[in-house]
Amino acid sequence: MKPDEIDALTALWKETGMSSSLIATLELGKRISRLHLLFEQAVKAELAELGLTYAEFDVLMALRRAAPPHRMKPSELSKGLLLTSGGISNVLQRLTAAGYVEREANQGDARSRWVQLTDKGRRVAEAGLEASSRAYTEVTAGIPEETVRRAADALREVLAPMSRRRYR
Structure with a gap:
C-alpha cells in the first residue's frame, strides 16, 4: 500500500513516544477529515455550476427528504443542519x-412559518442531487466497490459507539 500524507505524521507521532492506540485514533481522525474535505470540495465544485452553495443544497435536500407535505419550520432546518438561526x-x-x-x-403558530420547495426548487434539488452523486463517483473513481463498502462498514462500526457519547 502506498503511503499517504498521514503516514508522514504517524512517523513524527511515533518519535514523540505516543502510544500506538493514540496514534491509530489520530490517524483515523485525520483520514476521515481528509476524506470529508475531498468529498466536500468535489461537491461544492459541482454545485457551483448550478449556482448553489453547499448550505443552500443542504436546505433543499432537507426539504426534499421531509415527510409529506414536504415542509419544515426554519427552526427545524437550523437544528437539523447545524446552522445558526441567522445562517x-x-x-x-x-x-x-x-x-x-x-x-x-x-x-398552528402565528410566530413561525413553514418553508417548502417550489416546483422550480424541486427541479434544482434533483439537479443538485445528480451533481452531488457525480462528485462522489468522481472522488471514488478507481477504488473497487468492495473496498468502499468495507471502509463504510468499518466506519459505521467505529461511529456507532461514538455517536452515543455527548460532548460539550
Whole structure:
C-alpha cells in the first residue's frame, strides 16, 4: 500500500513516544477529515455550476427528504443542519429570492412559518442531487466497490459507539 500524507505524521507521532492506540485514533481522525474535505470540495465544485452553495443544497435536500407535505419550520432546518438561526435565515432569503422555496404562515403558530420547495426548487434539488452523486463517483473513481463498502462498514462500526457519547 502506498503511503499517504498521514503516514508522514504517524512517523513524527511515533518519535514523540505516543502510544500506538493514540496514534491509530489520530490517524483515523485525520483520514476521515481528509476524506470529508475531498468529498466536500468535489461537491461544492459541482454545485457551483448550478449556482448553489453547499448550505443552500443542504436546505433543499432537507426539504426534499421531509415527510409529506414536504415542509419544515426554519427552526427545524437550523437544528437539523447545524446552522445558526441567522445562517438559516440568510440561506432561506437567497433560496426564496431564487424562487426555490416559499414560506407560508403556520396556522398552528402565528410566530413561525413553514418553508417548502417550489416546483422550480424541486427541479434544482434533483439537479443538485445528480451533481452531488457525480462528485462522489468522481472522488471514488478507481477504488473497487468492495473496498468502499468495507471502509463504510468499518466506519459505521467505529461511529456507532461514538455517536452515543455527548460532548460539550
